Amino acid sequence: xxxxxREVILDHYKNPRGHGAIESPxxxxxxxNPLCGDEVSISVALGADGETIDEIKFEGRxxxxxxxxTSMLTEMVKGRSATEVxxxxxxxxxxxxxxxxxxxxxxxALLGLGVLKxxxxxxxxxxxxxxxxxxxxxLEIS
Amino acid sequence: MALRTSxxxxxSKLRADFPIFEQQIHSKPLAYLDSAATAQKxxxxxEALRTFYETSYANVHRGVYELSERATAxxxxxxxxxxxxxxxxxxxEVIFTRNATEGLNLVAYAWGLVNxxxxxxxxxxxxxxxxxFVPWQYIAKRTGAGFRMIPLDEQGELDLGELDVVxxxxxxxxxxxxxxxxxxxxxxxxxxxxxxxxxxxxxxVVDAAQxxxxxxxxxxxxxxxxxxxxxxxxxxxTSVGVLWGRRELLExxxxxxxxxxxxxxxRFEETTWGEVPAKFEAGTQPIAEAVGFGAAAxxxxxxxLDAVEQHEHELAAYALDRLAELAGVTVYGPPADxxxxxxxxxxxxxxxxxxxxxxxxxxxxxxxxHHCCQPLMQKLGVAATNRASFYxxxxxxxxxxxxxxxxxxxxxxx
Numbered sequence: 001x002x003x004x005x006r007e008v009i010l011d012h013y014k015n016p017r018g019h020g021a022i023e024s025p026x027x028x029x030x031x032x033n034p035l036c037g038d039e040v041s042i043s044v045a046l047g048a049d050g051e052t053i054d055e056i057k058f059e060g061r062x063x064x065x066x067x068x069x070t071s072m073l074t075e076m077v078k079g080r081s082a083t084e085v086x087x088x089x090x091x092x093x094x095x096x097x098x099x100x101x102x103x104x105x106x107x108x109a110l111l112g113l114g115v116l117k118x119x120x121x122x123x124x125x126x127x128x129x130x131x132x133x134x135x136x137x138x139l140e141i142s
Numbered sequence: 143m144a145l146r147t148s149x150x151x152x153x154s155k156l157r158a159d160f161p162i163f164e165q166q167i168h169s170k171p172l173a174y175l176d177s178a179a180t181a182q183k184x185x186x187x188x189e190a191l192r193t194f195y196e197t198s199y200a201n202v203h204r205g206v207y208e209l210s211e212r213a214t215a216x217x218x219x220x221x222x223x224x225x226x227x228x229x230x231x232x233x234x235e236v237i238f239t240r241n242a243t244e245g246l247n248l249v250a251y252a253w254g255l256v257n258x259x260x261x262x263x264x265x266x267x268x269x270x271x272x273x274x275f276v277p278w279q280y281i282a283k284r285t286g287a288g289f290r291m292i293p294l295d296e297q298g299e300l301d302l303g304e305l306d307v308v309x310x311x312x313x314x315x316x317x318x319x320x321x322x323x324x325x326x327x328x329x330x331x332x333x334x335x336x337x338x339x340x341x342x343x344x345x346x347v348v349d350a351a352q353x354x355x356x357x358x359x360x361x362x363x364x365x366x367x368x369x370x371x372x373x374x375x376x377x378x379x380t381s382v383g384v385l386w387g388r389r390e391l392l393e394x395x396x397x398x399x400x401x402x403x404x405x406x407x408x409r410f411e412e413t414t415w416g417e418v419p420a421k422f423e424a425g426t427q428p429i430a431e432a433v434g435f436g437a438a439a440x441x442x443x444x445x446x447l448d449a450v451e452q453h454e455h456e457l458a459a460y461a462l463d464r465l466a467e468l469a470g471v472t473v474y475g476p477p478a479d480x481x482x483x484x485x486x487x488x489x490x491x492x493x494x495x496x497x498x499x500x501x502x503x504x505x506x507x508x509x510x511x512h513h514c515c516q517p518l519m520q521k522l523g524v525a526a527t528n529r530a531s532f533y534x535x536x537x538x539x540x541x542x543x544x545x546x547x548x549x550x551x552x553x554x555x556x
Contacts (some may be wrong), residue, residue, distance in 0.1 A: 005554055013555075035511060036495055037525020063493035064555070080313050108495060 004099055005054070005064065008072075013064040018074030022059045025083075026050075027123030031115040031141035038062030038108055042115045044082075051081045056116075063108050067102070070112030072096050077116070084118050086117055086126030107139065115141050150449040157535045159184035159441075170505030173540035178324050178484050178531035179356060179509055181377045190437035191379060194430050199277055201427055215428050220436030221419075224384050227439045228335065228369065230361040235392065237385045238432055239424045242351035243273040245370030245385030246423065248463030249347055250277035252398045253391065254316065258285040263312040264505045265344075267292040267300055268521055269323045269330070272514040274349035278318050288312050290320075292523055293450060298475035305338055310409075314342040321353035321364075323530065325515045327484030329353075329456065336365035345391070354456055355533070356482055360445040361386050373431065378438030381388075382431040385422075392418040397526045399424040442534075449462065450534045454483025457532040461485050462484075464545045471548070474522055483532035486513070495525045500551040506543050 013079060022043040031040035040060035043054055047054040056074045060067055077085045093113050094101070099107055118141045121128040128136070135141075160182045162170055174182060194216055200209040202217045218233075223396045225233035239245040258264065262281040266275050268291055282289040290308045300319075308314070309555040317339040321332050339346040347366040355376035360367050364384055368391070369384060397404055397415055401424040404416040415421045442450065461479035462485065465471050470490035475481055482502055489497055494510035501508055509529045512519045519525060530544055 001500065001550070001554060004499060004503060010554065034516075034525070035492070038493075038495075063495040065495070105495065105499070 006099065009064060009099070012068035012071040014066060016058070016071040018071065019059065020076075021059055022055055022057050027119040029115045029119035029122060029141055031111055031118070031136070031139045033062070033107060033111060033139050035064070038066040038111055040066065040112045041114050042070070042112065042119055044116070044119055046082060046123075050124075051083065053077050053080055053082060053085065058112065060112075062111075065097075065105050066108040066111050069093065069097055069109040070104055072117075073112045073116065077129065079131065082120050082124055083115045083126055086120050086128070088101070088113070088117075107135075110135065111139055118142070124140045145344075151445060151453040151534060153453060153537050156184075156445065158538070159186065160535055161185060161188070163535070167505040167507070168503050171551045173506040173543045174531040175506060175508050175532065175536070175540060175544060177355075177375070177533035177536070178352060178513075178529065179253065180374045180380075181533055183377055183379070185440055186441050187377055187379070187434050187437045189316070191430055191434040194433045198525070199331070199430060201426060213429060216433045216436075217427070217530065220432040220439075223436040225386075225438045227443065228343075228354070228371075228384075228386055229362055231362065232233075232389060234419055235386055235389050237387065237392070237419045238427050239383045239385050239537075240381060240428070240543055241372040241374070241383040242349060243371040243372075245368075245383055246347065246349060247277045247344075248385055249368050249370075252395045252422075253345065254281040255285060256396055258282065258287040258315055260286040261312050262287040262315040263290055263308065263366075264316045264318070265292060265305075265308055265314055266318045267320070268294045268517055269298075269300065269326065269328060270318065270320060270515070270517070271324050271349060271351070272516070273467060274318050274320060274347070276515065278316065284357070287315065288545050291517065294518070297477070297480075298323075298328050299480070300328075300330055300335075300339075302331070302334070305335070314339065314344040316347060316553045317342075317344050318347040318349070318548055319443070320349040320351070321359075321513075322350075322356065322482045323475070323486075323518075324352045324516055325486050325513045325527070326487075327480055327481035327531075328476055329480065332364050332366060336367075352466050352484070355442070355450075356447070359449040367391055373435040373438060376438050377441060378435040379428075379431045382428040382435050384435075387420065393421070397421055397424075401425050409491070444471045445534060453534060454532045454536070455479075457536055457538065458483045458485060459531075460511070460538055461530060461541045461544070464541060468545070474527060483536075484529065485531070486527040486529045488524060488527050489551065492551055494528045497528050497548070497551050501544065501547040501556055504543065504547040504550060506547050507542065508542070517548060 026045035027044040045055040198212040354371035498510035
């Protein structure tokens with residue numbers, strides 16, 4: 001059991017980091033997986049340089065993987081540049097989660113990252129590679 | 143609470159016919175509670191497939207040589223078995239398809255496109271699997287016919303009072319309904335609904351994918367016009383199913399797939415169609431799979447569908463009793479005495495994916511999701527449920543392990 005639901009995942013699920021919403025955010029987006037009902041919405045505040053992710057918060061409900069992954073994501077990207085995060089490879093997040101995921105659970109894990117990329121793309125025109133555009137469609141991210 | 147299974151079916155003994163149960167999952171014995179998604183296969187079916195390929199395989203209907211005759215006998219023999227399995231008046235009314243979904247699409251396209259138009263109504267139910275919902279929705283849209291849905295009541299059963307209400311909106315031409323719900327295990331009164339449909343001058347199309355493996359089917363007694371089911375849910379191979387249809391309807395219908403075998407004569411100016419069932423079996427069919435399907439029908443008939451139904455009924459009652467012991471578990475659907483061997487439920491505070499994941503780590507396979515019934519999920523007010531489903535090889539011990547797994551999920555996420 002603890003090989004899959006590692007302490008760190010359960011911790012992020014029960015005590016999500018960055019939970020909440022930013023008032024007057026610079027970028028927002030929300031996503032829903034219609035197949036299982038996982039929901040995530042993310043708001044971002046950028047620094048004075050308009051690039052650095054100063055603050056990032058998320059709200060949502062759903063399975064442990066989707067919520068924990070998004071919580072881990074907020075810790076990972078804080079302080080990094082929007083352009084860098086726009087091209088953040090999914091492998092980096094998956095490594096952080098650290099467990100093998102079947103295709104179904106993969107979608108749970110990547111929901112938050114997809115939402116974040118769409119948020120940044122909409123706010124700053126950062127690139128949204130086709131892989132993520134497709135996922136954004138499937139996961140009803142807007 | 144001790145459970146006494148019906149003396150007519152010995153699940154432990156039958157289980158030994160299924161090689162897949164010999165393995166462990168995550169170092170635990172496999173408790174397979176997802177037969178509604180697909181059934182496991184007994185040696186008898188696997189051997190029938192192998193033997194056919196090893197001794198009798200060739201293409202059917204066309205050849206003059208010995209092997210071809212043997213293959214044709216195997217294929218047509220399977221058709222005959224399936225006709226008997228559903229008490230069809232004639233084996234010529236039994237069409238081999240890829241699965242129940244394809245059978246339902248066949249009726250929607252080949253009957254629906256020609257026979258539906260503005261002023262007509264296509265009626266489905268809130269309990270339908272997408273395969274008996276989406277084709278009708280689409281064909282109604284294509285033809286300009288209206289599309290209506292009979293809702294559920296609080297018990298997860300159809301509100302039949304709505305039938306007459308819906309009929310006021312136009313000419314009901316199609317009523318599409320499942321015999322057993324794959325989500326809630328509800329058993330629908332198809333005989334009664336067929337009679338009503340015929341009073342309206344409508345055809346009755348039955349999705350029997352979840353029923354045919356688990357209870358005796360008699361298309362004549364049901365009074366329906368079309369009935370579709372799949373091999374893989376009744377211990378047969380994937381890639382083959384049956385659509386049964388009334389002879390006069392099939393003969394009047396346009397074809398669906400066109401090409402080899404379904405023709406009488408092909409000329410540049412005009413092509414004529416073959417007789418039913420050939421008319422609906424274009425190209426090389428899943429020959430060996432049909433033979434395997436026939437073997438599955440034999441296997442189930444030898445056990446007796448009534449015994450299978452009784453066994454699952456007892457398991458469902460046991461499962462409901464045990465689930466009632468847990469706080470925060472919501473079970474959807476009718477009471478035990480009115481449902482088939484399917485139980486959908488949710489655990490408060492734990493997402494179905496996580497429930498299913500924890501259970502998997504304990505060797506228990508259940509399904510989590512919308513079960514291809516999104517309109518139903520919307521009615522229930524959830525995106526997904528957990529579903530445990532039973533079959534002839536399911537043991538009460540497996541339900542005990544499901545319950546133990548739910549306790550474990552509580553501990554992990556509590």
